[in-house]
Every structure is written in structure tokens, then in C-alpha cells.
Amino acid sequence: MDVTNLTIIKALQDLRSKKYSAVELTNAYIERIKKYNPVLNAFLTVNEKGALDQATRADEQRTKGIELPLLGIPIALKDIFVTKDIKTTAASKVLRNYIPQYDGTVVKKLKDAGAIIIGKTNLDAWAHGSSGENSDFGPTKNPYNTDYVPGGSSSGSPVSITSNMSLAATGTDTGGSIRLPAGFTNTVGLKPTYGRVSRYGVIAMSSSLDSIGHFTKTVEDNALFLNITAGHDTHDATTPMKDVPDYMEHIKKGVKGLKIGVPKEYYGEGLDPRIKELVEKSLKFYESLGAEIIEMSLPYTEYAIAVYYIIQTAEVSSNLARFDGIRYGSDRSHFGDEAKRRIMLGTYVLSAGYYDAYYKKAMQVRTLIKNDFEEAYKKVDVIITPSSPTLPWRLGEKVSDPLKMYLSDIYTVTGNLAGVPGLSVPAGFIDDLPVGIQILGPHFSESLLYQVAYPLEQSLKLYERKPNL
């Protein structure tokens, strides 16, 4: 059964019209996983039996006339999402045999929506990384060229979409870990507004920066998925009581009259000129549809990486303290180098005598970065930038230089510091490697991001360009 042309919407139609059953569909994906995962290493755990049980149940429910928004759709979860009775490792040896006793809120919502959990995907251990190379269980490969990285830290999830091993996959974005890999793998990746989606049941990396998002093949699929995951959660005090709109409602509204901001700090030195050209092509396209391109500035951008690596590592050093190996998991000697690096940095910036100069200062500058966006959105509706300053790099190219690796986040960390939503959407290919653009909006403007992304997606139809597996 050929599943390589499916989207969530198409699969739901097919399941409703009984073209195939959920069990058949799930089996098809499991077959693909068995065939392609040994090369791509996108999955750490395949939930074969569980998925087939869920699929059987989905078919029964559909027969009874029960309608659920994801009934029978195979999805993958980044292995940082806690799943009851399914091994959850955060791609670290510390948790290599850890089986959680509860489902996180998002996992529960997806299951209640009828989704089939097909497996847990690979990532940089503890979500520390931008390439997938920090996984304790080997890196995931880019399906468009397996010598290259797919980006990280959510590395397995977008690869599972693009290589048709799942129809949707969750991720987390703390400094760009959804938007960057989405750009590298020709997928649509959403980092929602901070607090839009519950963090309960997602292993915490940096509590004030973690955003719970997802990857899909298309913009419409992405909006459908957000309809399910978004909303206030009594288990997460940082989710506001805000209503959840229908994120699919305004997708086809178009961009006429919209003001698109282009911040000069994201188009300067360090940006591959070929990527710049490709992004500018997209901007011209928007102009042709009636949008206005406005040049602007986000002046505090130059401090973003420093601010990010102080705040994030501080919170990481505290969040990883519970992994002492006393009640579950292995002891601390099993932490990888990058985790140790960040724990040390974080502990340092919080120590007595250094707190004011580093952590407190960084938090204050964070407010300035947030203000940059608030001021910008008084003049523009959305901001468009590249998802990454460079093309995907070769496996191993940046591993010996952690700082160089940190600089890959340069266009994405500001979004996390300000808490704003960002959507990465495919913009083209260079050297046969995918390139994405990032659309950033005001808090809770996810509908608008989809509205802006849709016409570009429909014009380029890049979701039709499959990798040669």
C-alpha cells in the first residue's frame, strides 16, 4: 500500500470512505519504519503491538459511527514526551530503560482524538542540540541526503514525516528545535506561543522557553493538529485560560493588505547568500499577492544568543537535578558531554556572586528582546526570516565546536525569548537540500501564521518533492 502521497486530511477521507482500514494503514507505516529506519534512525522505539491494538479499536469506533478528529491516524512522538507504558528516554543513556507511569496532557489529548501512537522519535539527548548528533543512540539522518543532518533537537520527528513513516509528529522548540529541523527536512513545523500548548508530561528542558509543537507535511494538517493540542491545562500553571479558535478557519484567507516585516538583523552577515535569495523570492511572491513588505529592525537581536544560553542553561541545570538514579533511571555518570556542559554553565550563572551579573542581567535583556517584538507588531502583522543561516551541514562537521553549533540558533532563539509563535514552511531547495522560511507573529496569532504560509505552500507544492530513499 502506497502511503507516500498521504496527508492527515487525505487519510481521514480515505478511512471514512473505507478505502482502507486503520489497521491496514498502520501496518503500511510499520512496514516503512522497518524498511527505512535502520538507515535513517528516526525512531528509538516502535510501538508495533500498541499501535495495532489502537488501530483495531479505531476501526471498531469508526464502524460504530464515532467521529474523532485523528481517528486511525498514525503519529510519532518525540521521545521527550512521557508516554505511559512506552519507554521514554529523552535520547539519553540515563533513561535508556525508563518506562513512565503516566501520559502527558498532549499525549492524552492525541489519544483521546483517536490518534495511533506508532513510535517515539530520536532527538538530541535532553533536547540539547541543533543537529540530532547529540543523541546517545546515534544521529538521525536527513532523508534528502543521508550524509547530512536533519537538524535538531527534534530530529527524528520531521524525518518520520518526510520519509512517510508517520503522518504527524510532535516536537519541542526551546531555541529553534522545531523550526530549524522543519526547514532542513521540507516539513511544516510549528512552535506555538509559549503556554498555548501544555508542557505537562514533556520532560522539561528550559521551563520558561520550552514550547510544545509539531511537524506535518502540510499547513492544513498542521492547523488540524493544533486544534487538538492547544488549550488551558489545570496541570500546567503557565497555560492561560484563553479560548482555542478553529485554526483551520482562516487558512485560505490570503495575504492581501497584510504587512510583512523584514528585520535587517536576520538578513546580514552569516546568512548564506543563496538562502537570502530564496527567501527574498518568497517575499516577492507575497508582494505579488498584495502584501506589503516593510523593512524594520529588532535591535536587541545581537544579544539573543548570549541571553538564551545563560537563561536556558540555568534552567536546564535545575531541571536535570532530579535525574539522580535513586528511584528511576541510571546515575549521573551516564549524562553525555553536551548535558554536562550545559549543567556546568547553568550552575555557574546561578551561583552566588555570579547570579546578578549573568542570570539577572540576561532576564533583564530578555525583556528588551520581548519589547522589540511588541514594538514591531505595532507596525507589521508578521515577520518573515530564514529558518537557518546555513544549509544542513554534514554529519560531524560542527560537533567539535559547540559554540559554532550554538550559533545555528541565531534566527530562532528570539522567538523563544519573546514567547511568540513561529511557523517554518518549505521555501525551496539548494544543492538538493531543503530550505525553510520562518513566519513569526504576535502572541496567540497561530491562525495568522497559517494564513500567511498557505499561499506559498500551494504555489510551490514542495510537499510533493519526496526524498530518494
Next chain:
Amino acid sequence: MIYTPVIGLEVHVELKTKSKMFCSCSADYFGKGPNTHTCPVCLGLPGALPVPNKTAIDWCIMIATALNCKINTFSKFDRKNYFYPDLTKGFQLSQYDLPFGEKGYMQLSNGKKVGITRVHMEEDTGKLSHIDNTSLIDFNRSGVPLVEIVTEPDFDNATDVKEYLQRLQQIVRYLDVSNADMEKGDMRLEPNISLRNEDELKNKKLPKYKVEVKNINSFRFVEKAITYEIKRQTETLESGKNPVQETRGWNESKQLTFTQRIKEEANDYRYFPEPDIPPIRLTPNQIDTIKSEMVELPDAKLERFQKEYELSHYDAEILTREIITAEYFEKTVLIGKEKNITAKQIANYIINKKPDITSLSTTDLVSTILEATQTVQMDEPKLNEIIERVLATNQKAVEDYKNGKETVIMFLVGMVMRDAKTKLDAQMVKSKIQEKLQ
């Protein structure tokens, strides 16, 4: 050289909320099977998040108000990072620089004002037990709400400390926010004790060291432990040495303090604001609402009882020692009013007879008092007859009375009452006898 004690107190009060501080597990853990009141949050499992208990915060603000603190309208939780097996997350959720209440005071009976530095919220840890070479951890207590109350180092003697603790216990029991039972661990005390020399006293300087004493589990031992420690430190200073800055434990059976942990420098807890809990912003309206839900506090009730019921300080203090007694008394007074029983009568009865107020209803109490004081009306001629007879058969007493021994009249009253065989109004009988003996 005269040394003056300098004592500050840290008290932890465990709140008797239904659920824990950051999760909905039951907080009523005492005596329950180990690890039966747990969930991912209080176990600090990967992915769990804290959600604050509003009742606990309201109650903390009540305690702070009762201690005359300033309530911060902007407050937050902070992470106190340290490692210990009973601390599931590797950090404790507490408050650092913006506690709910600060800069209050408590006035003692001798007029001394003890400064309250801060009143803040934090979560309790699990409980460790050690058997042979094994250590077991019970997390039922992990996450239970604690209010920490810290005083300025204003105490200079153990008696004041004991009074402070008794008043504090009374306040939280009045507010019904804690059982404050030292034996059960829902009120824990850590005094910091040091001695000032004359020079430091004159210049209002604090000594360069302080000794923290832990494990004092009852009021009985508070004074003893402090007295012992003062004596020990005095001996050390007099021998020319400085007492070591350390934590000592109180040994109940040996009645002494012993070294537990040497504190050379303070732990670096790397406090930072808890990102998982948005800061708490209280409006003056909200603070007023919380205050309006507070019961009348012991001091206020004591004063009011003296005024309103015309009771002595002594009597009013006994009646207001526990709120249950005070409320019982006032209810009885209301009922008694209709039966012409005075507040003083009820007070006397409760104080002297000490009835079991949990089993004796207020209406029954009034009836009991009525019976005890009931006087029966007697036929006037019949009464006169009895009086005449008593006076006739007690000539010596009558003569003694006429010769100035006034107290004899009560004997005669008693004789009349005995013969009458009913409860007569003693005053009335006395007056009649006096009339006749005129």
C-alpha cells in the same frame, strides 16, 4: 564578663489543607501507608509541573496578617536548589526575596515586641527512615504545604521564647489552618542561639557566630534545650574559646545538644524565580477579602471578653485559651440570657467545674447551671415557721451573732436551708434572719 543570649526562631507550620501545595494529592498523610499519597508532581517524575494551592496561600496570608506583617502585593515562588534523597526534584519550591508577608511583630505579655522578619510558603520533603544499612523514603509528606515564620534575633531568654511559641500555636489553631502539634511534626522549631558580650551589647552588634538547634519536639523541652545551650556556650566563651558555628541536635533522653553538622559557610542554593509558576499579584481587594475571612484573634477576643462580659483578665484568659472554649462560652451566654443566667455564672462554672464541652451541649450546660442555682419559692408563713424554729434551737449562735460575730449568720442560713429541704435563695433567707434578729 556578662553574656547576653541572642535568640532567633525559625518555626515551620504544616497547613491542614485538603491537598498538597502543588498537586491534588491528599495532604492528610499522618499514619497512612507509605507512598500512598503520591503522584507524578510530588514524586518529581520527569515531565511533572507544580500548580499552586490557593487555599494554602490564603492561609499563609492570614498567618502573616495575624503577625502584623506587610503583605506583598507582588510575590513569587523560587527554586531552592540542593540534593537530598527526600527532595524529589533536586530543588525545593520556596520563597526567597518576595515572601507573602514580611516585617511584622508579636507583642508578648511583658510588653516585649518580637520582630517577625518574614512569613513565607514552601513545600515539605519526603521522610527518610534508616534501618540497618538501608534507608527508606516515604513521599507522602513530599509537597505538603509549610509556612515558615522567621523572627528577628530579638529574644534574650527561654521564657519569652516559650511564650512566643505558645501564642503562635494559639494563633494558627484559632485560624484553624494547622493543628500545630509539635509531637506530630506539624509545628517544627529551630532556634538560633548565640551569646553577646558586653561590648557587642553596648554597640548593638550581633555575635559573629550562631548555633542552630534542631530536633526539639515538644514545648516541654524548648526551655530546657535553650537553657542547656546557653550554659554550654557560656562555658566555651569563659574558657577563652569561641563557640563553633554549627547545627546541633537536641537529645531528649540525654537532655543535651550534640554536634550534627558544621556550617562553615552558608549553602549556595542558587535561588532563582520558579518559571513554572507565574508570579502572584494580589489586589488590595483580594487581601481584604482574605482578612475578612479571618476569625477574631486571641488578643482581640481576650480584650473583648473582659469588656463585654465584665470578666477578669484571669477568667477571660482561660476562656479564650482555645477558640472552641471561647465559642462555647459565648453560645452558652446567649442561651443563658433567656434564662437569666449571667455571663459571670457561666464563666465560673466552666472555669471551676471544667465540664467536657465536647459532649455537654450548650443548652444542657445552661440547664445544669439553672438547677444548681435554682431557688424555690416557699410559702412565707411556712418559711417563717422554719426560721423561728431554727433560731429557737440555736440560742448560742443567735447570741454570738448579737455579740458581733457576724459570720455565724451563714450557719443559721444553712440550718434553715437544711430544714426547708429545698433550694431557697440564700440571700433571701439571710435577710429574713437578719430582720428577725434585729
